[in-house]
Amino acid sequence: MHVEVRGLDKHFGSFHAVKDVSFGIQKGHLIGLLGPSGGGKTSILRMLAGLETPDSGEILFHGKRVNDLPTQERGIGFVFQNYALFKHMTVFENIAYGLKVKKAPKAQIRDRVTELVELTGLKGFEQRYPQQLSGGQRQRVAFARALAPEPQLLLLDEPFAAIDAKIRQELRSWLRELIERVGITSIFVTHDQDEAIEVADEIMVISQGRVEQKGTPWHIYKEPATPFVASFIGESTQVEHAAKLHGFDLAAAKAGTRALIRPEYVEAGRPNEFTLLSATEEGVVRHLHFRGSQWLVEVQVGEQSLITYRSLEKDSLQVGDPVRVLVHRAYLYNDERSWIAENRFKADPMSMMI
Numbered sequence: 001m002h003v004e005v006r007g008l009d010k011h012f013g014s015f016h017a018v019k020d021v022s023f024g025i026q027k028g029h030l031i032g033l034l035g036p037s038g039g040g041k042t043s044i045l046r047m048l049a050g051l052e053t054p055d056s057g058e059i060l061f062h063g064k065r066v067n068d069l070p071t072q073e074r075g076i077g078f079v080f081q082n083y084a085l086f087k088h089m090t091v092f093e094n095i096a097y098g099l100k101v102k103k104a105p106k107a108q109i110r111d112r113v114t115e116l117v118e119l120t121g122l123k124g125f126e127q128r129y130p131q132q133l134s135g136g137q138r139q140r141v142a143f144a145r146a147l148a149p150e151p152q153l154l155l156l157d158e159p160f161a162a163i164d165a166k167i168r169q170e171l172r173s174w175l176r177e178l179i180e181r182v183g184i185t186s187i188f189v190t191h192d193q194d195e196a197i198e199v200a201d202e203i204m205v206i207s208q209g210r211v212e213q214k215g216t217p218w219h220i221y222k223e224p225a226t227p228f229v230a231s232f233i234g235e236s237t238q239v240e241h242a243a244k245l246h247g248f249d250l251a252a253a254k255a256g257t258r259a260l261i262r263p264e265y266v267e268a269g270r271p272n273e274f275t276l277l278s279a280t281e282e283g284v285v286r287h288l289h290f291r292g293s294q295w296l297v298e299v300q301v302g303e304q305s306l307i308t309y310r311s312l313e314k315d316s317l318q319v320g321d322p323v324r325v326l327v328h329r330a331y332l333y334n335d336e337r338s339w340i341a342e343n344r345f346k347a348d349p350m351s352m353m354i
């Protein structure tokens with residue numbers, strides 16, 4: 001189902017929880033609502049579901065306004081963190097529930113439950129009760145139950161929040177596959193950026209009731225539209241005085257312009273690792289953190305500390321080692337605007353010849 005939201009607004013008393021939110025979701029896409037706690041993600045989901053009434057704005061399913069349609073007529077399936085299974089019902093009965101309420105014929109219910117049990121990898125568990133299942137299995141039952149009545153939109157609110165890290169990881173890829181196979185338009189609320197990046201076709205970053213940015217995970221990571229997005233997603237260090245960034249054309253930077261720099265845009269190493277030494281700055285290794293497949297290196301350049309990764313293949317560095325440092329790219333921002341700046345020594349190969 002194609003979903004369109006236009007100018008959605010919601011107050012709770014005098015608190016402005018959702019501010020002029022607009023977005024569209026293509027049929028069959030999974031969109032992740034990502035942002036800090038209290039940002040308004042759940043409120044947006046509840047309005048889509050008809051569990052909360054917007055102050056203003058429109059919700060369109062297939063181009064038709066559904067603002068006044070009751071929840072049960074919106075064709076929505078839910079999986080919430082606390083949307084518990086019915087304890088006194090077996091897995092089979094839990095999955096069958098929505099179809100029973102709709103008074104579907106018995107044979108149809110049986111066929112659909114069998115299909116979903118297979119789809120969600122729960123074969124053999126049909127007669128178990130929820131307390132006889134692991135957390136991950138219970139959540140899979142919750143998905144099967146939500147999908148049984150063939151909803152057109154699936155709303156997922158932190159569905160894995162209560163599950164251990166290891167199983168959670170498995171469930172993420174499982175969910176991705178499931179959604180692809182079923183081809184259902186889905187909205188997934190999370191405050192975990194790794195989860196959103198891994199699972200979603202598109203991410204919408206929400207903070208303080210507003211959409212900060214919407215785009216593919218790659219786009220959001222690589223080209224953050226606002227300082228909030230740049231600092232919320234991925235690792236970075238902040239440089240207070242952008243004017244000191246060596247090799248950058250900072251004509252547009254004013255006093256007070258700050259920079260965010262991701263570790264992959266910083267290169268730190270021994271002098272012989274650089275072709276143009278004068279393009280680099282002097283630094284010293286302050287900390288080394290072993291990250292399994294690489295080192296996370298903290299270097300000090302003047303007063304500024306920066307982080308970077310270093311491959312295990314290269315010469316190992318020690319704390320206290322002098323290094324040369326080159327910053328390739330920075331996200332700059334002041335009060336009015338934010339933009340991406342490239343180091344001319346990196347961005348323009350001709351300048352390397354100077």
Ligand SMILES: Nc1ncnc2c1ncn2[C@@H]1O[C@H](COP(=O)(O)OP(=O)(O)OP(=O)(O)O)[C@@H](O)[C@H]1O
Nearest residue numbers: 012015017035036037038039040041042043044191
């Ligand atoms: N029924 C309500 N009455 C009053 N305030 C509410 C109500 N529902 C939500 N709020 C407030 O609106 C704000 C947004 O809440 P919401 O649950 O939508 O945020 P969220 O981004 O989903 O956060 P979380 O990740 O913690 O669930 C919060 O400050 C919350 O306290």
